[in-house]
Amino acid sequence: MDRLKIFVTRRIPREGIDLLRRVADVDVSPQDGPLERKKLLAAAPSYHGILGTMTDRIDAEFMDAAESLKGYANYAVGFDNIDVPEATRRGLPVSNTPGVLTDATAECAWALLFAVARRVVEADGIMRSGRWKWWGPLQFIGGTVRGKTLGIVGAGRIGTAMALMGRGFDMPVIYSNASGRKNGVLETELNARLVSFDELLAQADFISLHTPLTPQTRHLFGAEQFARMKDTAYIINTARGPVIDENALVAALKKGEIAGAGLDVYENEPTMAPGLAELDNVVVLPHIGSATRAARAGMATLAARNLAAMLKGQKPETGLNPELFD
Ligand code: GLV
Numbered sequence: 001m002d003r004l005k006i007f008v009t010r011r012i013p014r015e016g017i018d019l020l021r022r023v024a025d026v027d028v029s030p031q032d033g034p035l036e037r038k039k040l041l042a043a044a045p046s047y048h049g050i051l052g053t054m055t056d057r058i059d060a061e062f063m064d065a066a067e068s069l070k071g072y073a074n075y076a077v078g079f080d081n082i083d084v085p086e087a088t089r090r091g092l093p094v095s096n097t098p099g100v101l102t103d104a105t106a107e108c109a110w111a112l113l114f115a116v117a118r119r120v121v122e123a124d125g126i127m128r129s130g131r132w133k134w135w136g137p138l139q140f141i142g143g144t145v146r147g148k149t150l151g152i153v154g155a156g157r158i159g160t161a162m163a164l165m166g167r168g169f170d171m172p173v174i175y176s177n178a179s180g181r182k183n184g185v186l187e188t189e190l191n192a193r194l195v196s197f198d199e200l201l202a203q204a205d206f207i208s209l210h211t212p213l214t215p216q217t218r219h220l221f222g223a224e225q226f227a228r229m230k231d232t233a234y235i236i237n238t239a240r241g242p243v244i245d246e247n248a249l250v251a252a253l254k255k256g257e258i259a260g261a262g263l264d265v266y267e268n269e270p271t272m273a274p275g276l277a278e279l280d281n282v283v284v285l286p287h288i289g290s291a292t293r294a295a296r297a298g299m300a301t302l303a304a305r306n307l308a309a310m311l312k313g314q315k316p317e318t319g320l321n322p323e324l325f326d
Contacts, residue, residue, distance in 0.1 A: 004311055007043055009035045009052040012075055016300025023308045041065045049307045058082040063090055071310025073303040080213040088321040095306035095316040100298030101290035106161035108289040109208050109238045112262025115283040116234050117143040122280050145169055151204025154211030155183040162208055176200045201228040213240035226252030234260045238289045241266040246273035253279050264289050
């Protein structure tokens with residue numbers, strides 16, 4: 001039989017490519033940025049396996065084009081770029097990379113939390129610009145972290161890790177889940193309380209988002225929700241941009257309805273809502289939640305192992321439609 005062929009839509013850490021080369025011929029997109037839709041659709045028919053990421057839309061049109069495809073492996077834990085029900089209907093296995101980036105993303109949420117509460121980026125800018133003249137009793141006053149209430153929206157793997165990492169800061173933890181299910185680890189380890197979304201909005205001093213993007217969570221935070229938060233509260237988003245109505249966030253920050261925002265993700269990446277970048281009380285990162293060497297290597301090797309398994313007709317370790325193998 002001819003060798004199987006794999007296409008990798010972005011340059012990824014070498015560990016992943018090395019694994020794939022053991023099972024197939026591998027082509028890696030030579031370009032630096034995301035593959036244009038036209039190029040993805042043109043490449044699709046020639047491959048048995050594709051390893052892509054959140055900038056690739058894996059929908060019915062793609063699946064029509066990818067006629068020899070035996071599996072698609074996402075290099076990301078979020079999979080809102082994949083039409084999983086459609087893949088399942090067609091018997092196409094698809095996978096993501098949960099677990100390996102949990103700590104990296106939770107740490108990024110903490111980096112944002114401290115940066116926005118203590119105005120780190122704004123203060124750094126003053127130093128670099130040479131405008132700092134003297135120490136001042138009223139300069140760069142920010143928010144306290146220790147003892148403040150942490151609200152986790154979406155207490156899955158990353159939300160749980162984020163809350164557990166805060167142990168040293170004695171923060172009462174409340175959380176809300178779309179499923180309404182209790183999180184045993186948070187309740188036992190932190191005495192955390194499952195609350196309604198409305199209660200979380202009203203009580204939390206820091207709200208950290210860890211929910212997947214679904215039709216139910218799109219614009220979960222809009223004008224109404226920001227108005228219900230404390231005016232001293234901060235929102236941190238390392239999940240998916242569209243969970244927040246970004247124009248409404250800009251308006252709420254301008255009106256002082258909330259104290260600040262730490263964002264790693266945006267509604268229309270790579271752009272930001274007008275006005276966001278001009279605000280001092282936001283810290284904005286270019287979607288780097290999983291960007292540690294360990295997490296990115298873990299994502300590359302897990303995605304590669306998943307794809308290798310799917311090419312052999314075997315169940316991937318972290319498949320999104322495991323029922324195909326029952
Ligand atoms: C990153 O955003 C991911 O979903 O892995």
